[in-house]
Amino acid sequence: MRILVVGGGMGGTILANNLARRLSGDVRAGKVRLTMLSASERHFYQPGLLYLAVGRMTPDELYRDQASLLEPGIDFHVDPVEEFHLDKNEVKTKSGKIHGYDIIAIATGSRPVAEEIPGLAENAEQFYTEESAVKMFKRLRAFEGGKVVIAVGVPHKCPMAPLEITFMLYDYFKDRGILDKVKLHYTYPIGRVHSLENVAKWAAPEMDRLGITYETLFNMKEVDGAKKIVRSEEGTETNFDLLITIPAHRGMEVIEKNGLGQRGFIPTHRHQLNMEGRDNVFVLGDTTNLPISKAGSTAHFEAETLGENIAARVKLGAPVRDYDGKVFCFIEAGKDRATYAMFDYQNPPQPKAPTRAVHWFKVAYNKLYWASARGLL
Amino acid sequence: MANRRVVDARGSFCPGPLMELIAAMKMAEVGEEIEILSTDKGSATDIPEWIHKVKHEHVGTEEKEGVWHVLVKKTH
Numbered sequence: 001m002r003i004l005v006v007g008g009g010m011g012g013t014i015l016a017n018n019l020a021r022r023l024s025g026d027v028r029a030g031k032v033r034l035t036m037l038s039a040s041e042r043h044f045y046q047p048g049l050l051y052l053a054v055g056r057m058t059p060d061e062l063y064r065d066q067a068s069l070l071e072p073g074i075d076f077h078v079d080p081v082e083e084f085h086l087d088k089n090e091v092k093t094k095s096g097k098i099h100g101y102d103i104i105a106i107a108t109g110s111r112p113v114a115e116e117i118p119g120l121a122e123n124a125e126q127f128y129t130e131e132s133a134v135k136m137f138k139r140l141r142a143f144e145g146g147k148v149v150i151a152v153g154v155p156h157k158c159p160m161a162p163l164e165i166t167f168m169l170y171d172y173f174k175d176r177g178i179l180d181k182v183k184l185h186y187t188y189p190i191g192r193v194h195s196l197e198n199v200a201k202w203a204a205p206e207m208d209r210l211g212i213t214y215e216t217l218f219n220m221k222e223v224d225g226a227k228k229i230v231r232s233e234e235g236t237e238t239n240f241d242l243l244i245t246i247p248a249h250r251g252m253e254v255i256e257k258n259g260l261g262q263r264g265f266i267p268t269h270r271h272q273l274n275m276e277g278r279d280n281v282f283v284l285g286d287t288t289n290l291p292i293s294k295a296g297s298t299a300h301f302e303a304e305t306l307g308e309n310i311a312a313r314v315k316l317g318a319p320v321r322d323y324d325g326k327v328f329c330f331i332e333a334g335k336d337r338a339t340y341a342m343f344d345y346q347n348p349p350q351p352k353a354p355t356r357a358v359h360w361f362k363v364a365y366n367k368l369y370w371a372s373a374r375g376l377l
Numbered sequence: 378m379a380n381r382r383v384v385d386a387r388g389s390f391c392p393g394p395l396m397e398l399i400a401a402m403k404m405a406e407v408g409e410e411i412e413i414l415s416t417d418k419g420s421a422t423d424i425p426e427w428i429h430k431v432k433h434e435h436v437g438t439e440e441k442e443g444v445w446h447v448l449v450k451k452t453h
């Protein structure tokens with residue numbers, strides 16, 4: 001049995017480690033071969049970018065060598081897939097090598113595409129890559145006051161990021177002693193300040209309390225850099241001195257080029273996580289088209305389900321459980337308070353009031369993540 | 378009948394049915410219909426509200442066994 005994991009992010013790494021442990025005997029006996037193909041020799045802790053953007057983490061804290069995170073028995077190659085030949089059960093990599101498989105798991109992730117909105121990439125700061133987060137931090141350091149607008153694209157990775165960056169910016173400017181010279185203005189695509197109704201019920205009064213203004217039903221249409229105005233699809237506009245964006249995302253180009261899914265998101269069964277119409281192709285993390293959060297925790301819980309199911313297929317010939325849509329997201333409510341939202345397909349979240357304890361747990365998780373990627377947490 | 382795509386947003390608390398529709402609109406062709414399936418009754422009002430704001434067409438809404446089927450058409 002040849003199992004191929006494509007992608008060395010959170011989902012792919014947790015899945016590969018989970019399988020390596022569940023199938024360690026079969027791997028040692030040569031009955032199972034477990035291979036991972038990734039585009040990078042480094043593993044990137046993406047949630048750290050939020051902190052990097054406000055000077056609370058540094059780039060070196062966000063990386064580990066990918067090989068150091070993997071269980072023995074995983075045949076790891078830095079050689080990204082360029083062609084998927086699903087009818088032949090094989091992929092072709094950048095180096096030209098062909099890898100055959102019996103089961104494949106695709107976890108290639110997503111990418112920000114600010115350039116899809118005219119004027120946005122040139123005129124807004126963002127924090128979804130190391131380079132852009134460092135640039136944003138330097139811009140914040142030099143900012144002496146004015147109107148800061150937060151504008152959000154759809155779909156986007158990390159649904160809590162719009163709120164988190166807004167509350168963290170509030171504390172950042174407060175700590176710099178220039179809050180009286182800054183006006184924070186939050187915009188959001190739907191008719192409340194967050195997708196999750198219960199989170200919105202908490203966040204809107206919090207914004208009112210802090211003097212943060214907001215406009216809902218605001219989907220970016222274009223940015224006029226000369227006039228410093230962002231216009232919405234809904235026909236409104238707002239001026240800015242500093243524009244911060246949570247840009248829209250697409251799946252990876254390799255998914256689109258191979259025709260696996262529109263805008264790079266693969267049609268995926270919501271419970272079994274197989275690609276629609278394929279029973280030996282599994283999809284996890286941001287790569288799915290599922291109507292759930294594009295977040296590390298989603299990839300994590302999907303990987304645990306898939307690890308159990310793929311191992312069960314090897315041992316029993318059938319999967320043993322369904323993915324229930326579980327997601328867990330921390331929500332930073334500033335520099336020193338946080339809460340969280342946990343939900344699944346059936347149960348909405350019931351977030352509690354933010355506390356220092358949850359914030360410090362999140363800070364601890366920023367370090368514990370490496371144990372999580374190893375599949376230990 | 379116009380081309381129709383179905384967006385199954387049942388059980389979607391986050392990003393939620395309206396956000397799924399906004400994303401689906403980017404993929405749809407002008408003239409295409411999108412049928413959103415939602416288990417959130419709020420979709421029956423918040424989707425048409427947004428559709429009218431952005432000047433697409435709300436074709437209709439129907440509830441079947443606790444699932445709201447909201448049909449919209451991309452017009453521009």
